[in-house]
Amino acid sequence: MRVGFFLSTEEYGPEALIAQARAAEEAGFAGLWISDHFHPWNDEQGQSPFVWSMIGAVSQVCDLPVTTAVTCPTVRIHPAIVAQAAATSAQLLGGRFTLGVGTGEALNEHAFDPAWPAQETRLEMLEEAVALIRELWTGDVVTSRGRHYAVDHARIYTLPETPPEIFVSAFGPKALDLAAKIGDGYIGTSPDADLVSTFKAQADGRPAHAGAKVAFAPTKDEGWDHAYRLWPNAGLPGELAQVLPTPEHFEQASQLVTRESTKESVVAGNDPEDHLELIQTYADAGYDALYLANMGPHDLDMIRFYGEKVLPQVP
Template sequence: MRVGYFLSSEEYTPEELVEQAVAAERAGFEALWISDHFHPWNDEQGQSAFVWTVIGALSQATSLPVTTAVTCPTVRTHPAVIAQAAATSARMLGGRFVLGVGTGEALNEHILGTPWPSLDVRLEMLEEAVALIRELWTGEVVTTRGRHYSVDTARIYTRPVEPPPIYVSAFGPKALEVAARIGDGFISTQPDADMVSAFKEKSGGRPAAGGVKVAWADTRDEGVDHAHRLWSNAGLPGELAQVLPSPQHFEQASSLVTRESTADSVVAGPDVDEHVQQLREYAAAGYDEVYVANMGPHYLPMIETYGREVLPALRT
């Protein structure tokens, strides 16, 4: 299983993201994920850089592959624009780029004032968007009028030698069906062996990539404090993360998430064995890749310790 580092655009400045990527490559991480948001989930996180600018910087600062985890190519940004941005990113990264896509969240996609569609409509939009992106990546002039998207004599001139893979995020059975049908790979944030197995069976064995967050600190209590202060939204149940429209709504809902609940759900502190065990759970679930994000200010000690102890333990 390949282990990469997950860059959280919602918590860290663009400069810190590049610093983390450089440190991750030096420590032995094998690839990068980077999130694509317009808003953070709450004001405490406090950041949300334009992902395509940061990817340009990453292409010059490291030699690691980069995946967006994930971009929504359906509401806030037209798929033709995503196709151009992804093609340029893949070119600058020498082909080491994967476009990770998903149906998105109202938090980021409502900002232009359009209604937030139902899940079935969002999946339909995603499937049409992915098909359009791939058509544009051929370099041909494209004119088409679909149910959701139209382009008029559009052509992408700056392209990589080969079009990048498209991985699709999925968190339920309907989304999994679409991911297996249109995706070159699968993205999730849960060590769910049933989901991974179902995707691989339906897709003919295509790869699966998982993401996880940890809170490195000198003590477990300090790590839990950082996780709860910054990422208590991760404890919200059901579809709330897809429908709440603003950081303020997430803060209101997250007030119901207790510190004890956060402590029960996150690996926090400096116990290397706990960090190793969590990654082994992703390997046991069948993931081909896993990406680890840090929560809180101690990202450099986390990256360095993973390089010295966690990654070698996984590879033995």
């Protein structure tokens, strides 16, 4: 199991994210995920630096591979611009870049198109967007008019030697089918062995990567306090994360989440065995890599803790 670090642009500003990336490499993490948000999930998180600026900055302070987790290339930004941004990022990172994509959330997209499409339409848009991105990465002049996107005599001049891989996020069965059809890999968040095995069976064993969050702190109670204060949205069920349109709506819905339920779902504190058990849960589900984010103010302490007491024990 490869273990990487997850840079949360919703919670940390640019300087903190750069410091985390540098520290993660020094601690021995295998790679970086970085979230791509226009809004945070709630005002308490309070950040949303532009992911493509952050990737450029990170490329100058460490040599770890970077994956967006995940970019929505369908509404907020035209897929041709995502193709250009990803190509530049891949070149800056010496080819160590993966474009993680998904159908997105109304939270980040509705400000640019209030009519949030149904899931079937979003999946259709994502498939068309990924095809256009890959065509542009050939370096050819592209003129195309699809159902959702059009380009006229478009060409990307700054390209890496090898096009980036594209990993696709999926939660439901239809999205999983699409991920297996168009993705070089799968991105998930749940240690669900059925999801992972289904993807790998349909996708000839292509890799599956996951993300999770922990709340490192001197005590478990303090960690749970940070998780409950900052990330109660993580406890919301079903498709709410895809359809709620504003941080205010997430704050209202998160009133249904209790501190007790946060305790049941979040690994907190500084016991290495708890963190190793979480990693093993994802390994047992069949994931090839797990990227861990920290919740709360002890982010650099968490990275050092993992480097000293957790990563050396990961099989």
